[in-house]
Amino acid sequence: MSTDMNTLSNIILVILMVILIVYLYLESRPKKPPREQYVTRVLIQCSSCGYRLEKDFEAGDFIGLDKGKCPKCGGVVKIRGIYAVEKSKILKPQ
Amino acid sequence: MDGDTASLIIQVIWLIMFFLIITGLNQKIQMKIWVTDIRMKLDLIKGILEEDKQKTKVMLRNLGIQSPEPLIDRVIEFFTIEPVEIEPVDIIKRMDHLIRITDTTVRRLIEAEIPHAGKYERSLVETTLSIVGALHVIYKVVRHYLLTGEKENNWILIMQLQLQMPQILKYVNTYHEAFDAFATGKPIGDGIGPLVAYRLIESGRKISSRILDDTSITEVWYKDRRIYVVKAEGPGSNVGHPGAVINRLVDELKGSVDLMITVDAALKLEGEKSGSIAEGVGAAIGDPGPEKIAIERAASKYGIPLRALVIKMDLREAITVMRKEIFEAADSTLKYLERIIEEHTKPNSTIIVAGIGNTMGIPG
Numbered sequence: 001m002s003t004d005m006n007t008l009s010n011i012i013l014v015i016l017m018v019i020l021i022v023y024l025y026l027e028s029r030p031k032k033p034p035r036e037q038y039v040t041r042v043l044i045q046c047s048s049c050g051y052r053l054e055k056d057f058e059a060g061d062f063i064g065l066d067k068g069k070c071p072k073c074g075g076v077v078k079i080r081g082i083y084a085v086e087k088s089k090i091l092k093p094q
Numbered sequence: 095m096d097g098d099t100a101s102l103i104i105q106v107i108w109l110i111m112f113f114l115i116i117t118g119l120n121q122k123i124q125m126k127i128w129v130t131d132i133r134m135k136l137d138l139i140k141g142i143l144e145e146d147k148q149k150t151k152v153m154l155r156n157l158g159i160q161s162p163e164p165l166i167d168r169v170i171e172f173f174t175i176e177p178v179e180i181e182p183v184d185i186i187k188r189m190d191h192l193i194r195i196t197d198t199t200v201r202r203l204i205e206a207e208i209p210h211a212g213k214y215e216r217s218l219v220e221t222t223l224s225i226v227g228a229l230h231v232i233y234k235v236v237r238h239y240l241l242t243g244e245k246e247n248n249w250i251l252i253m254q255l256q257l258q259m260p261q262i263l264k265y266v267n268t269y270h271e272a273f274d275a276f277a278t279g280k281p282i283g284d285g286i287g288p289l290v291a292y293r294l295i296e297s298g299r300k301i302s303s304r305i306l307d308d309t310s311i312t313e314v315w316y317k318d319r320r321i322y323v324v325k326a327e328g329p330g331s332n333v334g335h336p337g338a339v340i341n342r343l344v345d346e347l348k349g350s351v352d353l354m355i356t357v358d359a360a361l362k363l364e365g366e367k368s369g370s371i372a373e374g375v376g377a378a379i380g381d382p383g384p385e386k387i388a389i390e391r392a393a394s395k396y397g398i399p400l401r402a403l404v405i406k407m408d409l410r411e412a413i414t415v416m417r418k419e420i421f422e423a424a425d426s427t428l429k430y431l432e433r434i435i436e437e438h439t440k441p442n443s444t445i446i447v448a449g450i451g452n453t454m455g456i457p458g
Contacts, residue, residue, distance in 0.1 A: 006100070006101065007100050010100040010101060010103075010104055011100070013104070014104075030260060038415065038417075040280055040415050041418075057278070057280060059278060059279075060279075061279075061455075062279065062281075062328070062329035062455045062456065062457060063281065063289070063292065063329070063455055063456050063457065064292070064329075064456075064457045064458075081421050082280055082281050082415075082416065082421075082455055083281075083415070083416050083417060083418045083420075083421040084280075084414070084415040084416065084417050084418065085417075085418045089418075
């Protein structure tokens with residue numbers, strides 16, 4: 001009877017040690033938050049009527065660059081901003 | 095398994111542990127684990143470095159260099175020796191001299207290889223190479239400490255390096271992400287100062303403009319005040335020399351300046367909101383010294399109030415493509431700037447506003 005109790009307590013001790021080691025290992029692993037995906041967007045704005053549109057960045061773009069004529073009033077459309085936004089927050093064309 | 099066998103196993107385990115502790119073998123095993131971990135991370139850094147080097151080679155080949163390797167190797171191994179600090183006399187002058195020689199030399203090396211490329215393209219190549227150079231230095235330093243630690247069996251050195259590896263990897267990833275912005279000329283978070291300056295130029299009535307020392311000075315009439323807007327010449331990758339230029343401008347105006355304001359990006363503390371604005375006193379500029387001291391000297395020489403406006407962000411946001419929330423902070427900063435100007439100066443005053451930072455993607 002006493003031998004069985006001894007064996008049982010030893011087995012429990014070993015199991016507890018294994019659980020402790022696994023727990024410490026899992027706790028010590030770096031927990032990385034999911035990294036957001038960013039895309040670069042260009043905000044163009046008409047200097048006459050204020051019409052705005054967000055587009056994808058093209059090589060050679062910079063703030064203040066002329067991007068043609070406004071589809072609404074024919075005024076000059078310029079790049080007002082270039083910025084990175086999360087993929088999920090991209091503005092859809094209206 | 096009977097009770098005797100189980101207790102024998104437990105005893106043997108304890109004996110092994112005792113033996114390991116007494117002989118110090120446990121430390122050696124631990125060191126092996128750390129070394130393996132560092133080596134894995136070092137391989138990761140090497141992979142990133144090679145990827146960015148490859149992208150730079152493609153960029154240079156597109157600009158007409160047949161074999162870009164010698165230029166890359168020469169620029170990334172380029173170094174500047176810091177001036178003697180034990181003798182502080184003229185240290186700023188000496189430091190400024192060395193920084194300017196470094197800039198000029200690297201610029202000339204690139205110019206000699208791609209003489210037909212424009213100033214804009216050359217500036218992008220310059221900063222792209224400096225990013226590859228920074229990654230190269232990180233890789234070499236980590237490798238040095240790893241090999242030294244292994245060679246000398248110095249487990250304290252290995253332990254310190256292993257503990258610092260997550261932070262080092264964070265820096266490496268940040269530089270790697272920044273590469274895209276610098277290779278394509280997109281505005282970065284640090285460009286918020288020049289962006290505010292550009293917005294101010296747009297809002298005012300332009301009187302004159304000129305370029306001095308890679309830095310533009312635009313004189314505008316705004317809110318019944320004469321404002322000299324100083325920023326790095328854009329839209330290439332450039333930080334200019336705002337300190338030296340402000341010093342010269344103040345001397346030209348014979349000190350008749352009523353207010354000087356510097357606008358710059360500042361590293362936020364963890365928990366602070368990105369794009370939040372704070373005001374203060376002093377020169378908001380993060381150079382090694384010469385530019386900052388030039389602004390302070392110009393202000394103190396003539397007793398000009400020197401104010402600072404900072405837009406907060408973390409390092410990743412500062413050197414990667416400008417986030418939308420930081421871009422939107424430019425308009426709020428301009429309003430804040432207007433409020434300071436109206437509170438501290440009267441109509442017809444003369445003011446200097448300096449937008450500090452890299453002006454990539456921002457003209458003027």
